[in-house]
Amino acid sequence: MKSGSEPDFSLQFQVEGLHARYAHALDSDRLEAWPDFFTESGRYRIATAENEARGLPLPVLSAEGRAMMRDRVASLRHANIYEPQRYRHIVSSILIEGIDRHTVRSVASFLVVRVMQDGQTLLFASGRYLDRIALAPEPLYAERVVVCDSRRFDTLLAIPL
Amino acid sequence: MKSGSEPDFSLQFQVEGLHARYAHALDSDRLEAWPDFFTESGRYRIATAENEARGLPLPVLSAEGRAMMRDRVASLRHANIYEPQRYRHIVSSILIEGIDRHTVRSVASFLVVRVMQDGQTLLFASGRYLDRIALAPEPLYAERVVVCDSRRFDTLLAIPL
Amino acid sequence: MKSGSEPDFSLQFQVEGLHARYAHALDSDRLEAWPDFFTESGRYRIATAENEARGLPLPVLSAEGRAMMRDRVASLRHANIYEPQRYRHIVSSILIEGIDRHTVRSVASFLVVRVMQDGQTLLFASGRYLDRIALAPEPLYAERVVVCDSRRFDTLLAIPL
Numbered sequence: 001m002k003s004g005s006e007p008d009f010s011l012q013f014q015v016e017g018l019h020a021r022y023a024h025a026l027d028s029d030r031l032e033a034w035p036d037f038f039t040e041s042g043r044y045r046i047a048t049a050e051n052e053a054r055g056l057p058l059p060v061l062s063a064e065g066r067a068m069m070r071d072r073v074a075s076l077r078h079a080n081i082y083e084p085q086r087y088r089h090i091v092s093s094i095l096i097e098g099i100d101r102h103t104v105r106s107v108a109s110f111l112v113v114r115v116m117q118d119g120q121t122l123l124f125a126s127g128r129y130l131d132r133i134a135l136a137p138e139p140l141y142a143e144r145v146v147v148c149d150s151r152r153f154d155t156l157l158a159i160p161l
Numbered sequence: 162m163k164s165g166s167e168p169d170f171s172l173q174f175q176v177e178g179l180h181a182r183y184a185h186a187l188d189s190d191r192l193e194a195w196p197d198f199f200t201e202s203g204r205y206r207i208a209t210a211e212n213e214a215r216g217l218p219l220p221v222l223s224a225e226g227r228a229m230m231r232d233r234v235a236s237l238r239h240a241n242i243y244e245p246q247r248y249r250h251i252v253s254s255i256l257i258e259g260i261d262r263h264t265v266r267s268v269a270s271f272l273v274v275r276v277m278q279d280g281q282t283l284l285f286a287s288g289r290y291l292d293r294i295a296l297a298p299e300p301l302y303a304e305r306v307v308v309c310d311s312r313r314f315d316t317l318l319a320i321p322l
Numbered sequence: 323m324k325s326g327s328e329p330d331f332s333l334q335f336q337v338e339g340l341h342a343r344y345a346h347a348l349d350s351d352r353l354e355a356w357p358d359f360f361t362e363s364g365r366y367r368i369a370t371a372e373n374e375a376r377g378l379p380l381p382v383l384s385a386e387g388r389a390m391m392r393d394r395v396a397s398l399r400h401a402n403i404y405e406p407q408r409y410r411h412i413v414s415s416i417l418i419e420g421i422d423r424h425t426v427r428s429v430a431s432f433l434v435v436r437v438m439q440d441g442q443t444l445l446f447a448s449g450r451y452l453d454r455i456a457l458a459p460e461p462l463y464a465e466r467v468v469v470c471d472s473r474r475f476d477t478l479l480a481i482p483l
Contacts, residue, residue, distance in 0.1 A: 009170055009331055020254035024268060027289070027310075049408065086210065086310045088287040090253045090272050092412045093342035107346060111412050111435060113272060113287050119313030121284045123443045126410040126435050128349075149408045152441030170331055181415035185429060188450075188471075247371065247471045249448040251414045251433050274433060274448050280474030282445045 008096075011135075015106050016094050018139040019129070023089035026160060031076060034160055035069035038141045039134050044069065046146040046161060049127065060148075061160075076159065086115040087124065087159065103142060104133045110146075112161060125150065125161060169257075172296075176267050177255055179300040180290070184250035187321060192237060195321055196230035199302045200295050205230065207307040207322060210288065221309075222321075237320065247276040248285065248320065264303060265294045271307075273322060286311065286322060330418075333457075337428050338416055340461040341451070345411035348482060353398060356482055357391035360463045361456050366391065368468040368483060371449065382470075383482075398481065408437040409446065409481065425464060426455045432468075434483060447472065447483060 018037070025033045038044065045062035063069045090111045098105040107130055114124040127148040134142045146161045179198070186194045199205065206223035224230045251272045259266040268291055275285040288309040295303045307322045340359070347355045360366065367384035385391045412433045420427040429452055436446040449470040456464045468483045 009335055012335065013170060013173065017256065020256045023254045023270060024256065024289075027270065088270055088272060088310055090251055090270060090412055090414075092251075092253055092414055093345045095339065095342045095346065109345060109349065109410055109412060111272070111410065111433070113284060113310075115287060115310040119311040121287055121311055123284065123435060123445070126437060126443055128346075149410055149435075149437040150441040150443055174331060174334065178417065181417045184415045184431060185417065185450075188431065249431055249433060249471055251412055251431060253412075253414055272433070274445060274471075276448065276471040280472040282448055282472055284445065 011096060011099070011104060012094070014135065014139045015096060015104060015131075015133060018133060018141070019091050019094060019108060022141075023091055027086070027088050029086075031073045031160075032070075034073060035066040038066055038069065038144070041065050042069075042141050043143045044141070044146075044160070045144075046148065048148050048151050050151050052147050072160075085117065088113045088115065089161075091129070102134060102136065104131075104135060106131050106133060110161070127161075172257060172260070172265060173255070175296065175300045176257060176265060176292075176294060179294060179302070180252050180255060180269060183302075184252055188247070188249050190247075192234045192321070193231075195234060196227040199227055199230065199305070202226050203230075203302050204304045205302070205307075205321070206305075207309065209309050209312045211312050213308050233321075246278065249274045249276065250322075252290070263295060263297065265292075265296060267292050267294060271322070288322075333418060333421070333426060334416070336457065336461045337418060337426060337453075337455060340455060340463070341413050341416060341430060344463075345413055349408070349410050351408075353395045353482075354392075356395060357388040360388055360391065360466070363387050364391075364463050365465045366463070366468075366482070367466075368470065370470050370473050372473050374469050394482075407439065410435045410437065411483075413451070424456060424458065426453075426457060428453050428455060432483070449483075 022037045043064050046060040063072055092109050094108040096106045107128055111126045112124045113121050115121050125148050130145040132143040134140050183198045204225050207221040224233055253270050255269040257267045272287045273285045275283050286309050291306040293304040295301050344359045365386050368382040385394055414431050416430040418428045433448045434446045435443050437443050447470050452467040454465040456462050
């Protein structure tokens with residue numbers, strides 16, 4: 001992982017910052033900002049741990065490029081499914097697993113709770129983020145794979161995680 | 162956010178440390194230490210996301226200054242409501258949003274679970290901390306606003322979050 | 323905590339990295355790697371907050387040294403209890419509380435959710451990690467005490483936390 005003898009605080013700091021801004025954007029219902037966390041041709045998909053382990057390339061949801069992501073956000077707004085709930089992302093155990101010239105690979109754990117309109121709070125999803133992050137000119141996801149621990153996906157389809 | 166070209170690890174480190182000490186104090190039932198995480202005239206309030214979004218200045222709970230906070234702790238101890246439960250704060254996505262001469266503005270996500278006396282663990286609250294932190298002579302909250310995702314507040318009144 | 327005037331980012335970074343690798347190993351069902359996060363004579367135990375507060379030295383589970391840990395993992399695999407569930411550790415509020423020549427003492431909060439085979443996600447455990455970490459040649463737990471908030475331990479016996 002390390003190229004030299006010093007751990008790279010700066011890199012860890014940048015990755016943690018990107019993850020934090022992403023989570024706050026979704027939790028504040030700033031969905032329109034979501035595509036901007038990716039590179040122009042960035043890829044996003046939600047998968048289950050079970051399917052990933054079996055090598056099944058059947059994502060629950062996937063998008064390639066900001067344009068497709070913007071479409072997705074627009075249709076979510078139109079369908080008006082997103083409105084009545086709130087989400088809260090908790091992200092931890094952010095690890096940098098590899099670095100090549102322009103990209104960092106990292107893994108992190110997440111837990112998302114959903115707060116219903118009547119005030120009830122439910123565990124919604126847990127899992128891992130597997131990320132490839134482009135560093136320049138600013139940190140952006142070149143790929144974000146959301147591997148959910150659960151195989152259940154009733155409503156997961158609705159929103160980005 | 163950045164005044165120069167280097168990200169400020171030191172600032173992030175200080176803010177994360179303050180949040181961590183605060184969380185451990187509450188979760189260890191060291192309520193009497195709670196006011197000491199604030200400046201002498203520090204402000205604390207719990208609000209709901211709904212009320213904040215509407216600009217309603219109706220906090221669920223508020224305290225101005227350490228003296229008022231100490232009163233609150235004393236009455237909690239007297240009422241003896243706090244005793245039978247345990248809380249666990251999980252804090253993540255800590256972001257520094259602005260810096261002026263002496264103060265840092267930051268946001269963080271939290272999740273609090275409550276462990277009942279019979280051993281049952283429940284999701285209790287989730288939301289955002291919106292903080293103004295005085296840095297010198299040591300990091301302390303000049304203002305901590307706890308914006309809860311849920312509008313329900315049966316028992317939230319009892320303890321600081 | 324500080325030996326000089328500068329906060330020690332490097333130490334915090336190392337402790338956070340160890341905790342993150344540990345959590346990802348357990349959550350990815352890499353149980354066989356678990357003993358390797360400890361020093362050769364490292365100690366591990368799970369206790370309840372209630373027993374710790376009363377000074378009762380009755381751990382729910384304990385292991386001394388990697389050899390005993392490997393035995394434990396082997397019997398877990400044999401019993402085949404572990405398989406059908408997934409766990410997700412969320413770790414936050416990692417604080418370094420003391421440093422002596424070769425060891426760091428730290429505390430952290432954790433929350434573990436369990437994902438059942440039918441897809442249901444449950445709060446499983448919350449509590450504190452109390453760690454003594456040997457730094458050289460690489461960060462390893464000399465002692466990890468898992469203090470659970472709840473007194474309930476139906477299934478906690480099965481897996482390391």
